[in-house]
Amino acid sequence: MIVTVPTPAGMRNAPSPPADEDLELLLLIRHFELTLLRLFEAGELSGTTHTCLGQEYIPVALKPLLQEDDHVFSNHRGHGHFLARHAEPYGLLAEIMGREGALCAGVGGSQHIYHRRFLSTGVQGESLPVAVGVALKLKGSGALACAYIGDGTWGEGSVYEALNMARLWRVPLLVVVENNGIAQSTPTSAQMSGDIAARAAAFDVPHHRVTSTEVGEIRAELAPLVAVVRGDCRPLVAEFVTHRLGPHSKGDDTRSPEEIARAGDHDWYARYARMFPDPFDRLDRERRELVERIAAEVTARPPSVWEQR
């Protein structure tokens, strides 16, 4: 079922506290997502949303490994990907709520955003070939295309067609796999034969498995590999073993309470709160209050206007 490492990865060696800047971003994403669920419950939000609770550290770890001119392709669970790329929580919330200042006029909503070289779409697997095309264009420039996909998305044939071309044509493509052990309600073990490492190997694409949830450790592991993607134009599959703490979208978690609790054992939030009450408590309160202000401000805005049809 859920991929579980015996001890939470971050506990292996007594970690140093994350930099304030990283912790702030982690907490911003956490409170952003919690706020969305709260707004849904209050009937302030319509449609659907997929939160990245528990997985926030992945885009935060990748943040300094990406350059300004890189392109990022995201998926349905993309709020963290976006916030770690662009510090525009007001614009993102306005997009999700269909308010003035929305990134894409409220047309795309939570899952369909195209803003400053960040693109997401709600059809699983669709973005990977597109990322190969963008990477083909970027080849030689030192920039790369980074595409986030989940474990479940490896069911789609387009993933393999894209990997094949990416390696064949040597394009700077970084595939970030958020392997949270589940796709909507289906455990990875019930939808994937073999594993991601072997699938990457079949295309002669290097694969690296990340089990740590410490942003510092992750960066140290990945930095040299990402440099090869840029310099050598060789694609890389970076697979994060991670845990989805919340429901797939909202109120649709059919996992047992024990299973959800096991996922929670890996939560950076609880760990940092316990290990580093200072500065955690202060930053946590600050970010929570910030997101509350953002939500109040954006909720009060008039509806978005779709001018450029």
Next chain:
Amino acid sequence: MTRVSEHLNQALHDLMEADPRVHVLGEDVSDPYGGAFKVTRGLSTRFGDRVRSTPLSEGALTGVGAGLALAGDRAVVEIMFADFAALAFDQLVNFAAKSTSMYGRPVPVPLVVRCPSGGNRGYGPTHSQSPQKHFIGVPGLSLFEMTPFHDAGELFARMFALGQPCLFFEDKVLYTRRMYEGGVVDDLFRYELAGDVARVFLDGVTEPDCTLIAHGGMTHRALAAMRELLLEEDLACELLVPARLHPLPGLPGLERARHVCVVEDGSEGGTWGAEVARLLYPRLWSTLRRPIGLISAADSVIPAAPHLEREVLVQPGRIRHTIAEALS
């Protein structure tokens, strides 16, 4: 009172119980999840591995369904959102539909592909479409749509009896509405079933001012418009809701109407409604007093924000005004 989603669920239970050859495949269809819209709830618990949650592989899982059908079984495939039927287009069009005739003799492919369709839920451009029009006119492929009038069990039986792949659209908002029973819609309207077509009418009105033709998912918006047209514009309307969209079954009684109008949720251009009008023109040419009306969603993606989505999709107000204007 039975909700449409519960009714569909019961129909699938009955179908699997009655026929051990029936399989159900789709993403997250197994218990306890029971499908994104809960239509397959309870099936895996009861029927074991005849029900399979599949990987995210719309093309391949449709092909697997076709294979089961080819091998003598019957398959109901669920595409989580109708939008993703695009990923199964090749399997449907170039294999399942064609193989019923391209081998020089009839080859039965009893395959039903269930597609939760439609918007008005704020799901955004890739989770809200009514893509019926993309599948119309494919030799060997039939289109059906769930309505609040038709018994789903009978529709499944009809579709399998064709021995051809069928797309079965189920409007996501319709899921939450109740099934009509006993010939009564509400205080104003009655209904009757004539084969594949439900006819909704006002008691005693034999020559309606307008007969609307709509697919199942449009039913409630059409009814809301008909109520307003009657109460506020004094115009009596009738509504025909065919459960089979393509090929289109015979539509009863249109000669008696002053005006005929097709209403659909697909985006404008090359639509189901246009196909309905094409089929009706020769038949109604001598009795028509004005062109057949066609009300479709805008030629637009479907925005996520509700205030923008509302403008793009067909709403009761637009139906009312278009019909009132045509008749003024």
